[in-house]
Amino acid sequence: MNPASPALPIAAPHAATGAGVARSMLWVCAALAPATLFGFWLYGWPALHLWWITIAFALLGEALCLRLMGRAALPVLGDGSALLTGWLLALSLPPWAPWWIGAGGGLFATVIAKQVFGGLGQNLFNPAMVARVALLISFPVPMTLWTVPLPLGATAAPGFIDGLRITLGGLPAALDAMASASVLGHAKTELARGVDLLHAFAVPSAPTFGLDGVRAGSLGEAASLLIAAGGALLLALRIISWHIPAAMLAAIALPAAILHAVDPARYLDVGTHLLAGGTMLGAFFIATDYVTSPNTRGGQLLFGAGVGALSFVIRSWGGYPEGVAFAVLLMNALVPVIDRYFKPRIHGRDRRGRPLDIAGGDGS
Amino acid sequence: MGLLERFFAPRHPAWGVHPDDRKRPAADAPLRRLPLPERLYVPLQQHVGGAARPVVLAGQKVRKGDLLAEAQGNISAPVHAPTSGRVLAIGEVTAPHPSGLAQIAITLASDGEDRWGERDPVADPFALAPEEIARRTAAAGVVGLGGATFPAAVKFNLGRRLKVRTLIVNGGECEPYLSADDMLMRERAAEVVDGLRIVMHAIGAGNALVGIEANKPQAIAAMRAAAAPCGDVAIRVVPARYPMGSDRQLIETLTGLEVPADARAAEVGVLVHNVSTCAAVHRALRRGEALVERILTVNGGAVRAPGNLLAPVGARVADLLAFTGLHGEPARLILGGPMMGSVLPHANVPLVKGASGILAFDAAEAAVPAAGPCIRCGSCTRACPMGLLPLEMAARIRAGELAAAVDFGLSDCISCGCCAWVCPAHIPLVQYFSHARGELAAGERARLRNAATRRLVEQRSERLAREAREKAAAAAKRKAERDAAKARAAAVTRAADAAAAPLAEATP
Ligand code: SF4
């Protein structure tokens, strides 16, 4: 990975931090675990099956590429990045989606969106989001087919085998019976039909939307509070900093608050914007991806604000009900530019790199 | 700590790293004196600048503190006999440097008496002219003992010329494992304070700020007590943060002044000296003793009894390690601290004035984690005390674009190692930077050489052209002369003919 590593004797420093790439990645996965478990409970066995299939194919794609390049796969798989990519992708899929959505998405994420760019650290775009958007554009129907929550243990919930059959695409009838729109999707379709939001959510068939997360959506959507809690853990561990999440959430909340106050019949409220769709997952786990976000604090604030604002714009006026994935990708493309303009000031130099004037030469 | 001071206590800086300091238990062990080795190997180059020139001959008897080699050039320092005995040889020994190259040293056989030679102590250094203090400091061979080993007196003169107002005394010692300055301040606070006041006098500074990291409470207390009578010396506690001991960072923390790039600290009115240097100045003036020994830390997992030693310059690292004892063969030997120190090729190298520590690492400490690809986490950027972008610099260097790496700040890098320390992918960033700087320097040398060659070639062709021109001119001149002569001859002939004609006519 460091082809031109200078052939020098061992140089200073002769000490290193205990932190490592794999450790951070595994912490991120750990932070996702509560929300994921909640999702399994809420959407049952199909969700679990889709989750592991997605991850397995993400790992497989990575291993395949490494083998093709003649490199040992195990050490690289051990860095945890492919696991995390697969996991994030799984959390953004409809929980009852057929297996090939997860498999294709997983492969696409690690092969096309990551390894083709040169592997970990070289990809411009977030692999999980590239895969999700590719799936959404190619297979709009299964990618927008959400199911009502049917907690494990509920009488109508499919068992292990039925769950597997649903994931393998063998029970279309069960899927249809359980179909439901997500909150954002419902809002969009109703508005498109000319029904304003005040009426759209007043009908009994409208999707429920509670803080408890028992509602239709992807794995990562339902448990937004648990996702946020995972994000708080990452903040506490200093694996991520507050800049991107705070800027992104603010950039969604602010226009939502203003526009909802002006025209509640046309614009969703702040709570829905923050808790529905991929907002929390995006803010804490996706936009904060090291590789595809700026690396100075100023740049991160701008980047986060950009993701938030674009998400809001796409949700409110775009063709898709949900815009976080698109917003992340659009801002990913801007990262090199942001990094160019948000450089830290070099000690002893001004922002443009010229040496500071010699001040204080005589008593003051 | 007063309430006001507490309120204005220096804030935690945004830069740097906080490595596990590993200073204990070595820092708590009492100061020990290294038993005098039988042989001492005193290198002629223990400082920045020109190597000293030997003034003794093999076989000559010397006493402790006698001059062995004198300074050579404007920036240089003399070296003195670390003990009494006989000069055995002047020749090559292995340099304490990763290259393991040879360097010239004077080998001394100790006579075991450790008898001082002539000393010329000064009762009241403050009555001396600043120039005289600088002269005596230079004559005692005092160099910056914080690691830079720049001749101290040269810096005094610079400070006086640039009218420095504040002397900054560096008691930061931010490198993990090391506690030599800590030990010095605990044991010899009065010497340090007296020395720094002499330095103030030598540079004409009005006040002094001593920065000591908060992790050295005993040193702080001792220094406070020693400095209590001096109103112009303030002991300041600075956060324990690496690299607090770096000049620019310490200056900024203590005074808020930011030294411009390409400028020297003295140009903004401050000068930095290390606490050990100040103590050496005290000894040079008050006792007339040359710099021939120092306190240094011997530490690391492979050392059986780590601690601080008082050791003569020229003792071999092997002597030190034999004294402290080892658990088996050390996996790596380091001169200096773990963050910036250099690897020693083996233990058979002599101690130099600037050696603040010798680390003998065991296998666990020496393990180099395998480097992975950069994940652009930005940790290196946030840790860099100079505000550089190490990841971008490394990426450019890997692509062979050295000029672009300079744009990202390569030339401002102080090689502190924060970036490489913090990198979760364990990329040897500093190694990239030193490699690139080496390339740049080589390129620069080549450029200069080319320029010189070109100049020579130009001069030569110019000379040739001039010679050709001159030759042509000379030829033209000769031709003109010839022509003129011919013309003259022709005229004469014609005149003769004319003269002869009537004769001819007259002689039909
Ligand atoms: S780039 Fe240079 S100055 Fe910055 S942290 Fe790395 S070694 Fe230190």
Ligand code: SF4
């Ligand atoms: S710390 Fe290491 S992995 Fe992180 S950005 Fe810097 S070079 Fe890359």
